[in-house]
Amino acid sequence: MIKCLNKYGIAFEATYPSTAVQKGMPLWHHPGEDHQKRQVNNGEVASCLRKNHASITIGNGMDLAKRLEDPLHEGKASCDCVACEEDRTTRGCNDPHACVRSAASRLRQILPKWIPTPDEEGRQIPGTFQTAKEEETGLFKPPNGISTISQDLRAMTLRIDEPKERTATPVQRRRAVARPIPTKMEIHISGVTHAPSSNRARTAAGVFVKSDDEGNKGVCIPSAEEQSQYVAELYAALAAVR
Structure with a gap:
């Protein structure tokens, strides 16, 4: 059967x-x-x-x-x-x-x-579950014992595109993508302000990794932002982590 x-x-x-x-x-x-x-x-x-x-x-x-x-x-x-x-x-x-x-x-x-x-004889649930029930810990509800074979039957439905013939091959778990282990890097950042005491003050940020490195970059601070060295260094730090 x-x-x-x-x-x-x-x-x-x-x-x-x-x-x-x-x-x-x-x-x-x-x-x-x-x-x-x-x-x-x-x-x-x-x-x-x-x-x-x-x-x-x-x-x-x-x-x-x-x-x-x-x-x-x-x-x-x-x-x-x-x-x-x-x-x-x-x-x-x-x-x-x-x-x-x-x-x-x-x-x-x-x-x-x-x-x-x-x-x-007469066992319905594991002893640990029964103990927890007697102590009324309230952590979980003990599972009910299975008293008939029909109670153990589970219907596994098929998807529309799933073949009717079931394979005996177990489902393969997707392998995790290997990611490179991060290494320590030394990065220099700086902020420079031109004419800081005037209305024409402009600020720029710079990132330096090493000579001829594609991570080296310079960023002009938008005019809507505060033109200060502090803001420039924040922009430089954000540019470095990107």
């Missing part, structure tokens, strides 16, 4: 799945498979688990794997414990112990997030 949903852009994303959701997830082709481990979804034993033992969900696999903890169970094909005898006579399984071991192995191929443990 989940493979079919992914084909049509329906993603399954669960941040804090409840125990009921964990146990109800498929044992085979699980979306939370640990891809660093070899996945065994097919084969003779896997087929026997599905057909003869009805091990379809995580909960089914856990129930079967618990037999390894039974002191009456013997780790061999001829184990005559009640459960193994029933598997041979009623379900048609030739080697119940092999299927039990395979169920336990299959559970280890799935990320721990999806395998419920005894201390997670």
Whole structure:
């Protein structure tokens, strides 16, 4: 079902799945498979688990794997414990112990997030969130626990120009443009006023970096501005940073 949903852009994303959701997830082709481990979804034993033992969900696999903890169970094909005898006579399984071991192995191929443990019974939100809630800090609202698989489905819509076939290639993040590291520069600025005590006073500013440098420049102060050396130096500083 989940493979079919992914084909049509329906993603399954669960941040804090409840125990009921964990146990109800498929044992085979699980979306939370640990891809660093070899996945065994097919084969003779896997087929026997599905057909003869009805091990379809995580909960089914856990129930079967618990037999390894039974002191009456013997780790061999001829184990005559009640459960193994029933598997041979009623379900048609030739080697119940092999299927039990395979169920336990299959559970280890799935990320721990999806395998419920005894201390997670009734867990809805992380302990840190619960603690914050009990202390009534008011910093944030704790997330609600996910109690059904349907609550974890997210519909990813397509843009008008987006192809219907989704690619498995991950989206590439745009690389940051490399910027040159700024270096220290020594720049000389000056302001010169001609006839400062008369109505004909004119002021100019100058910027000098080094000989024959394109940053060298001279600026005439507009007549509307105050014609003083102070204003000229301000204009020179602005011209230098540009």
